[in-house]
Amino acid sequence: MKKSLLLSLLIIPFFVQTLSSQSGKSYARNISKGLSAYKTTWSPEKIFINTDKVHYSQDETIWASVYLVDGITHTKSSNSNVVYVEVVDSDGNVMSKKKGFAEELICSMSFHIHRNIPDGVYTMRAFTKYMQNDLKSFDYEREIYIGDVDLPMELGLNEQKEAYQDESSNVELSFYPEGGQLVYGIMGELVIKALDSSGKPVEIKGEVVNNLGNVVTTFDTGKYGLAKCAFTPIAGNTYFARFNEGLVTWEQRIPDILKNGYTLSLENMGEYLVVKAETTVSEGLDGTTMVGHVRGDRFLWFQGDETHGSKYIVRVPTDEMQDGIAHITLFTNKGKPVCERLAYVQNQVNATKLSLAGTRQVSDGEWSLDFELTDKKGIPAKGNFSISVLETDAKDDKSAHLSNIENWLELYSDYDKSHQANEVLKEEDAIRRRNILDALMVTNSWKRFSWDDISKERPIDQYMEPEKGIFIKGRTESLDKNRKGVPSMVSLELLGGELYQAKKQTDKDGRFVFGPFNFNDNLSMVLKASSLSGRNELAKQKVVIVLEEEADFYFSKESEDLDEERYVAKRKKVKRENTIRVARYDSPSRETYDFETGKKITQLNEVVVTENKKTQKELIEEQLETITPYYNRPTSRVFADSLSQNGINTAMNILRFMPGVQVNQPAEGPPVIRIRWGATSILSSTEPLFLIDGVTVDLGAVANLPIAEILMVDVLSGTDAGVYGSRGTNGVIAVYTNRGSGFNYNGKGKSVGADGRRSPHILTMTKKGFDTSEPFKLEECDSPVMGKIPAPVAKTVLWEPDIEIFGKRHKTLTFCPDDLAQGNYLIRVVGLSEDGNPISEEFVLPQPEF
Structure with a gap:
């Protein structure tokens, strides 16, 4: 280790010098350009949802704060303002979907759970349309538990051994060379992952042997099913992992080893990263480039030259790096990425601290809580948080969120959503936790992009604009068969609330856009178009307004019926018999529930819709209703x-x-x-x-x-x-x-x-606005408690979706203490500091005295 550190000190002075030498390399420019595009043009977004708890009973409300942040800085996103949140059942059916407006950092939502909703595990999924720009899907997902269902617990060692000793179990080994490849003549590290047939980690002990049967190293996967072992492959040998399962000895061959290649190894020392590149190719590391970044924010750019020969080591301090996954890649002198290594960086020295400075019971049902937020230097800091207070006498009183905001933003959103990483993060021993996480990093690659992807220019027409609000978009077209776009003057009037009128001219193809708007519930509006080429008033009205995204609009009954007729007729599934319509739909029959109303929804194999013949008076009345919607x-x-x-x-x-x-x-x-x-x-x-x-x-x-x-x-x-x-x-x-x-x-x-x-030149419609949260209602403290039965799940007694804390913030939280509660009160505080540091804290409030 001393030699490694000494070498790193000799190499670091070349850092500034090599930066300027990159200007002549086209591949280096592509790498730099790709990272820059990732941060700007294709800048990612991330979402995190904090709910008041994880386990609910039927007829309760899920209170949620949705955080929409920049995927690199974790501060307020400058892209989207519109976020979509869905509740999905275990079969993948969307049971509820809402659209929120996140003008600030936090958007509040609520989902009422109807009493008819079945027990089970449900998923909350969140995304923005702008996220479709990501080369891979990174929607936010988290599980919630409703009714009589067991929460996932950490898999105990005894339970793992029992699964291992089951006669039907079958251990499967996977091999992950550090950096991506093993090379003859270079000491390399190999991570071995052991899973049973159900995909659970298995604890096994074994050894790595060569084709002559000689043991070169041993390994122990532990309760997480992961082991790191190091050895130097010798040319001409093949290697196997050998272990015993019961009375049977198993051997599994380690993947092919390269005669000539590159290796990239990393040692995470906490305060700094030690990164080593080594090769057996004849030209050595001359012209190679080592690039490191955290979420697109570059912290390392180093180029080897002929003085480095076949090996160099770089030491990178972590105190100025962002927390999260560090992604380090080694490029050949021709710009080909050959080795990749991830490291999970957690700078506790950089963390913003939130503390509960004091608590004071003001009166029955009223508590005064003092929160204090400071930066790493102890200076008052600012942040936005959501706070829930739970009674802890229920059966899930010790269950924390399955994925807190730090874990999601800094780890899962760029890496993996598996519960295995979540269990590793619970390790109390900091060194053991870091080593196991480091082994996990070797088993995965950077998920957000590949270097080949970001170095290629994507067509701008593939770019999905971020949603800033609600837009009214459309086109004015001629009434003839050609339906060409007609330049027109279009006016928009919003009905209800304050007066809003706007008028604008379309482009040459008749396209127009109004917005963005931010409104809740449903809003009625009128669009009116007047052709610019008409010679008189009647000629100017010979245009038709055609809206984009018409599925979001609710038209008058007549228009809806006509749209449905055209849709079904287009598929040749409509048969007319005088005034009777028959429509057949071939969807399979199944039954589900509406999440918030609890109504059963049955989708039939065949649906027959009939309409009785109406009198002339009824037809006239219907016309009048469509005229005055x-x-x-x-x-x-x-x-x-x-x-x-x-x-x-x-x-x-x-x-x-x-x-x-x-x-x-x-x-x-x-x-x-x-x-x-x-x-x-x-x-x-x-x-x-x-x-x-x-x-x-x-x-x-x-x-x-x-x-x-x-x-x-x-x-x-x-x-x-x-x-x-x-x-x-x-x-x-x-x-x-x-x-x-x-x-x-x-x-x-x-x-x-x-x-x-x-x-057709006048269009009257209703546009659905954004969904908002219901207000959280505190229970009356003087309500009777006779015959009250303790809740089967933790009860939320207080929910604050968005509180700004700056330095030492005095906050009085009022709730009614339950004299039947047996435990304490749990205060959960989740949020982000102004500079993007995620914070999750839990505090215990003693049971009030009566």
Whole structure:
């Protein structure tokens, strides 16, 4: 070891010099360019979900904080704002799916577990659309447990021995040369993994022998099924791993050993990494390059030259490296990656510290907790955290999260999601834990990319834009058979809440985009297009609005039916018999549950949908419902053709006959219209909201509309106008034109657009917004407890999804102590510091005194 350290000191001065020498190497530029692209253009994202606990009963709520972070720095992602979270059953069926908006670091969600949901192990899965840019899938996944189900426990040694001694067991060995290959004449390290037929680790003892039967080294896989052994292969020999299983001796050949090749070995000393490259090729290590990075952040770039001969050693301090998986690769002088080594780096000296500085019981049910967050120098730090308080008298009181935020962000998200690594991390002995983890690192390669992948330029059309919010995208097309894009002026109006109107011109192909928007629940909206090439108003309306991602929209009943007809007819599975539709679906029959409603969902082999013939009156009423999709019945309605034509030639004249509408014509100026039962104010306007065919207009547009163009006029006041939010405070006057509505007294609408819309240049729809978390409700402390039965799982008595802690933060947490609880209270705090350090801490709060 002393010789190695001495050599490293001699080599390190070449570090700065070799950086400049790379400029002439095209492959070196490709490597550097690839890493740079990985950090910028193709920068990864990661997600972590912290839930209040891991084990739930039916009829409980899963409280979750979703962390969306940059995959390199672990700070707030600058890419996506939209995250998708699914709950999946053991058969892979998506039982619930929600879409959240993560403008800040944390997005809160909640999933109610219906009482009918079966017991079992479920998976929470999270992803963004931007993650599709990853060359491999790295969606976040974690298990949750519902009902009477056992939590996975660490596999005990006795249980492993029992499985090993089972006559049906069969040990299988896998060999992993350090760096990727063994070379004759160079001492190399070999990791041996032993698993039984079910894939569980097996503890065996054995020896490595050559073809002459000579023992060259021994190995012991221990309870984790992993062993590291070192030996120098001698040319001409072959090698075997030999072990006993019961009374039978087994031998398994070690993979082929190279005559000429390269080796890369690493020793993780905690405070620094010692990396050694060695070769038997004639030109030695001249021109080779050693590159090391953590999540794309480069910490090592070293080039060998002729003075290094066939071996060099580099020592890399870890105190300035990010925590996580260090990925080190050796490239030949032609830029070919030949050896690879991973190392798990944990810099406790760099860690941000979160502590529970003090606790104080203020009164029954109220505790004052002091959290303190400091950096490695003891200076106050800032971070965002989610906090849960659990009663610990339930059967899973000692079960922590299967994967805390440090393990996921720094290990599993780049390496492996196996429970084996999770069990190794529980090792209390720091040196043993580091050695076993190091053996695990040898058995895997860097998962995020290969050097060949990142050095190649990917077409930009494969780039998936990060979602910043909700967009309304579409195209305006001509009504002829060619359906070419038509440049148009498109206006968007959001209905409900505060007034929002926008207007923009499409590109030459008729494409338009509005957004991004951030809203919750469902929001109604109207799009209206006007062709730029039309000579008159009617010609300008001869365009159709076609939306992208129409699956996210909820159209009127008529449009939905027409879309379904076209979809099924396209597959030739629709047979018409007068007014009866028959549709057949060939999906297999199965039964599942809706996660939050608990309703059984049965998918049949064959579904027959029938529709009875409707009367003319029913058809007319249906048309009226599709014309007014945002309200069922107005406060009052007048059809233009029901009025005497004498003196009535504009919409203004119709309004004078509408009940509850007051029309005053001053001697000078425009008329003043007010709806009775509307708002009254001397400071703000009392003018109602005016609409023509669902589009907001001013009073002048309504006043001058000829009666020949009017189908009907609706007035909404009071609660009837509530559908239009604050804009309907003064009431609503909605005018519908014959041209805009396409109304037909035979009960048949015009089929103008490709989707059957009567006014294709006007599209009225509802867009689903983001899902939000239900508020966590604290129990009343004075609620009766007689007959109360302790919960079969740990009970969440407090959930705070997003708390900012800066330095020493005083936080009063209020909850009702349970006088039937037998244990203490467990406080779980999970989050990230402002500079991206993940933190998971647990504190015990003593049972309150009564």
